[in-house]
Amino acid sequence: MLRRNVRLRKEYLYRKNLEGDERQLYEKKRKIREALQEGKPIPTELRNEEAKLRQEIDLEDQNTAVPRSHIDDEYANATENDPKILLTTSRNPSAPLIRFTKELKFVFPNSQRINRGGQVISEIIETARSHDFTDVILVHEHRGVPDGLIISHLPFGPTAYFGLLNVVTRHDIQDKKAIGHMPEQYPHLIFNNFTTQMGKRVGNILKHIFPAPKPDARRIVTFANQSDYISFRNHVYDKGEGGPKSIELKEIGPRFELRLYQVKLGTVEQNEAEIEWVIRPYMNTAKKRQFIGE
């Protein structure tokens, strides 16, 4: 098992390294294809390799035309099986944090919560891998208020670190009857304003925590991005009385704002993993730049 893991990781890294060359090749082929389509002369830098590349273009089919990246590799099997999530907290969690984690268990379908106890992170990840979990989610807190969320995709997948703000848990809302039960249907997902490259990456990470829903599902989970702050909302909808155009939304579940501050190309326990993206708040232009949307 250990050796197998090591080998798989090496393969993954190797393919990630090759990606750069493949991408270059893809770009060249794309240029030639465009030039041929528009009837323009082929760019001069590709003159030498043009014949060989043209041959390859002719022989391409659907799968080989698109360059595969390690990101595809990470989520290659995600669409085939439902995700299996392991939820846990930081050490010595307070009661409010445990309550919040229990709420999250209902938010993410097909998830399990375990007590943290005194386990080391690497142990947790190992057991999760061996039990075929696809994701591990850690929740951190500050004096009872949840303030951190770490989503780690398991077979050496990416890890996204979020900060939580403006958290409103179901426990905060005292009126239990108004809230009612939390349905455990597989929800529909809405992602709004995830337009940049980084935004799409984050959207992907968040998307693959959820399984494929049925078309008539009544539950909606929304991730709406506004100036790099992602709002998480959980609703249940019903067709209203006023015809097909009226919808009655009822908010259930916790609501919070997520603020991405790091994406690593490895699991949580791999400290030396490459950092794909990290927030830079003290840069002079930090106010003007938006990394996830618009």
Added chain:
Amino acid sequence: MAIVKDSGFEALEKLKSTEPPVFLAPSSKSEEARAASQHLFEKLKPYNPKSPFDELLVDGFDAEQIWQQIDMQSQPLLSSLRQEVNRFAKNPEEIRKLGNLTLKVSQKDDVDEMDMDGSESGDDELEANESEGEEEEDEEDEDEDGDEDEEEKNGDNEGIEDEFFKIKELEEFLEDGEAEEYGIDYKNKKGVAKKKKQNLRDDDDEEDDEEDEDDEFGAFAGGDDEEADKLGKAKYTDFFGGKKKETKVKWKDLSEDEAEFENDQGDVKLSTHEKERVKLQSKIEQMEKANLDPKHWTMQGEITAAKRPKNSALEVDLDFEHNARPAPVITEEVTASLEDLIKSRIIEARFDDVQRAPSMPTKAKREAKEMDESKSKKGLAEVYEDEYVRTANPAFAPTTFSDELKKEASMLFKNLCLKLDALSHFHFTPKPVIEEMSIQTNVPAIAMEEVAPVAVSDATMLAPEEIFSGKGDIKDESELTQEERKRRRAKKKRKFKAESAKEPVKKARDATTGSEGL
């Protein structure tokens, strides 16, 4: 008294001769200082009618108390001085009288006067720095008078004059010229010129002023008497000099008022330039002092909390840029907008769900052959028999299931090839004839819904040959001759006999086989 006076004077002289730094620390000079101060007090007493003390009480008193006594002296003096000043302001001639007075008195009285002048400016100089004060006062007095003269002449001309150009010299030159032209008395001119020259010298050398002053005042005094005689030969200076005196007085007024509280060496009359300079000086001193002091903590660069006073950061208005965008405040509007977005998405049914990718089959499914589990109908002997027959005599063997399937397959393939050939080849290849056996009934080929009765229709499925295949002449019964009829009847009889002969033979054969089997 005289002895005391002398000792006091001696003490003064001694103090004069000591080094100034000695005064800074308490020393043996204190006795001498006390004696000197007593002496001075007595000197001043005649000029101070309202003083509360008859003599300065020195024995057993400390510096503070002696100082207080002297201080108390000066209070009534100030008011009387003010009165004097006002008097002088109104009557400038009285100053000349005063000037005359100064001419007559001895050196000592001069000293007294200077002391008085010193006391005018304040009592700072008397106690510790008497010798210095004396010297200073000498100079100051000279300065004062010199300044008087300066202001007298230079009041209006400060901006234009410098060491090369003097208005006085210009005027002198002009008057010389006029004198030459108009032949005015040289003596008077001389006197005036001399006076002027003396005045000019005053501008440059303030040290020699005393004598010049005296001469000046003498000249003024003299000039007053002669003025009446010289009306016809009046000079510009007579008029304008007077004017300038008035302005001088004005200046004096201003400077007196302003200079009362000035510390500058007891000098009361200051020109505007001097005043500005004084102000600048004080400003400069202030700034220098501020520079030397340690800076305020906000100006010290990086400061930790330990280095600044407690809670001082709360008082200062700290200003720095926050580079991070602040967290969004979730108001009702925000929530409403989010919900609108969600509703619109639901109505459009536009979700960003995870799409299940249809999985491509890695291998073709293995065909599961269904085994027929019923008992085989053929016995084993028959199975062997069939196999033997197939190998020995392939023509007679009954076709197996797979054979039939194969036949079917080959038939289908032939059909297909035929169609493909028809499509692809240029030369026409007709359809091959496949002989099939089927029973055709003589049903009319056309079944029409017709008004005419069915019997009218003649169309049949069978060809005429199939309906009747006959050879030779076919005659109807009515057309037959007698012989023909007989012939037909005989044919019929023969046929019938032949058939009836077979049957019993068959029956007999059957019966015999049955009996043989037994």
